[in-house]
Amino acid sequence: MDVLPGAWRRTAAGAGLLSPDGRVAPTIFAEMSAAAARTESVNLGQGFPDEDGPAAVLEAARDAIAQGANQYPPGRGIPDLLAAISEHQRRFYGLDVDPDTEILVTAGATEALTATLLALIDGPDDEVVVFEPYYDSYAAAVALAGARLRTVPLRRPDFQPDLDELAAVVGERTRLILVNDPHNPTGAVFTPEVQAELVRLATLHDAVIVTDEVYEHLSFHSPHVPIATLPGAAERTLTISSAGKTFSTTGWKIGWVHGPAALITAVLTVKQFLTYVNGSAFQPAIAVGLRLPDAYFHDAAATMQHKHRLLGDALRAAGFDVFAPQGGYFTVADATALGGADAAAFCRALPERVGVAAIPISAFVTPENQQPYAGLVRLAACKRVEVLEEAGRRLSGLR
Numbered sequence: 001m002d003v004l005p006g007a008w009r010r011t012a013a014g015a016g017l018l019s020p021d022g023r024v025a026p027t028i029f030a031e032m033s034a035a036a037a038r039t040e041s042v043n044l045g046q047g048f049p050d051e052d053g054p055a056a057v058l059e060a061a062r063d064a065i066a067q068g069a070n071q072y073p074p075g076r077g078i079p080d081l082l083a084a085i086s087e088h089q090r091r092f093y094g095l096d097v098d099p100d101t102e103i104l105v106t107a108g109a110t111e112a113l114t115a116t117l118l119a120l121i122d123g124p125d126d127e128v129v130v131f132e133p134y135y136d137s138y139a140a141a142v143a144l145a146g147a148r149l150r151t152v153p154l155r156r157p158d159f160q161p162d163l164d165e166l167a168a169v170v171g172e173r174t175r176l177i178l179v180n181d182p183h184n185p186t187g188a189v190f191t192p193e194v195q196a197e198l199v200r201l202a203t204l205h206d207a208v209i210v211t212d213e214v215y216e217h218l219s220f221h222s223p224h225v226p227i228a229t230l231p232g233a234a235e236r237t238l239t240i241s242s243a244g245k246t247f248s249t250t251g252w253k254i255g256w257v258h259g260p261a262a263l264i265t266a267v268l269t270v271k272q273f274l275t276y277v278n279g280s281a282f283q284p285a286i287a288v289g290l291r292l293p294d295a296y297f298h299d300a301a302a303t304m305q306h307k308h309r310l311l312g313d314a315l316r317a318a319g320f321d322v323f324a325p326q327g328g329y330f331t332v333a334d335a336t337a338l339g340g341a342d343a344a345a346f347c348r349a350l351p352e353r354v355g356v357a358a359i360p361i362s363a364f365v366t367p368e369n370q371q372p373y374a375g376l377v378r379l380a381a382c383k384r385v386e387v388l389e390e391a392g393r394r395l396s397g398l399r
């Protein structure tokens with residue numbers, strides 16, 4: 001089968017998007033969700049909530065449709081949402097962001113990331129530094145942008161990077177350093193020392209920091225600190241976030257990126273030919289969400305932390321070694337003591353064995369770096385309490 005242009009085939013294959021026979025490679029997420037459906041398992045594989053978000057936000061979207069917000073919105077986003085994002089960054093972080101020139105609304109954080117990579121990568125010698133394990137779209141987007149992926153390992157038990165290893169990877173060819181904090185899949189929140197070193201290295205090598213902060217409101221132990229608030233960082237940082245995780249509206253795909261006006265303009269030049277615009281009726285609804293009282297954001301974090309505790313207790317009782325997350329949707333657990341030293345095989349068998357689906361951490365790691373993560377599995381805590389309790393009952397059958 002040779003219908004694909006060679007260059008596309010190379011980049012797509014490099015990103016693992018193609019299977020060797022030229023078809024779109026099935027992802028582990030699709031495979032596990034199919035197994036979960038077939039076996040009527042509790043699906044803790046994919047990370048989406050099974051409950052609706054705030055009623056005021058849902059109602060605002062219905063109102064917007066009724067009032068005719070059904071055509072192309074402005075290219076950078078509707079003014080009300082741009083203003084709400086700017087207000088939000090000032091209210092929570094003291095950041096000063098110009099709504100007219102320094103923000104771009106995107107089709108989720110995913111488009112913000114991909115458009116940023118496509119906009120800022122010059123050629124195949126450009127390197128993008130990524131912390132591993134990483135959110136699955138990162139390596140694919142780096143490959144599609146034609147850049148080289150350089151990885152820095154996050155090491156158990158706290159999944160912080162080693163500062164010497166980080167300094168050894170960032171160099172003259174580093175165009176972008178891609179950060180995800182709070183982190184998916186490990187639940188790590190970077191320490192102030194790691195954040196400061198990132199800014200120091202980016203400044204030294206004139207690199208741009210791209211930070212994916214979709215879990216900014218799900219940080220459990222300390223208030224979230226955007227890298228852009230560190231001294232000297234804002235001028236070289238693109239901050240990405242999304243409404244999906246904060247308001248349980250993952251299907252709406254309203255995201256945004258903010259940073260220096262020139263960089264935002266560069267990202268806009270790509271975005272306008274990817275999707276042009278998106279979500280006309282959802283944009284005003286997310287503006288409502290971003291202006292909700294502090295109690296909403298506080299409760300969202302407290303509720304998620306409670307769910308992690310339930311899930312963590314159940315996993316420990318079942319014999320897993322659990323790494324308590326500091327933020328985000330996911331708990332990571334080591335299945336080695338349960339015969340799961342090969343977590344990929346363990347996860348493939350789990351739906352049939354006890355009726356629970358999970359994802360091996362190997363899905364978030366490049367093939368040559370699998371070893372330190374071999375026994376680890378990722379489980380989503382963003383499910384109803386009854387669902388997590390049922391998962392716990394089922395997992396206890398592993399003993």
Ligand SMILES: *Cc1c(COP(=O)(O)O)cnc(C)c1O
Pocket residue numbers: 107108109110111135180183184212214241242243244245250253254255
């Ligand atoms: C869910 C998720 C995204 C995707 O966000 P969208 O707004 O749905 O595109 C990006 N990054 C991380 C780390 C995520 O967990």
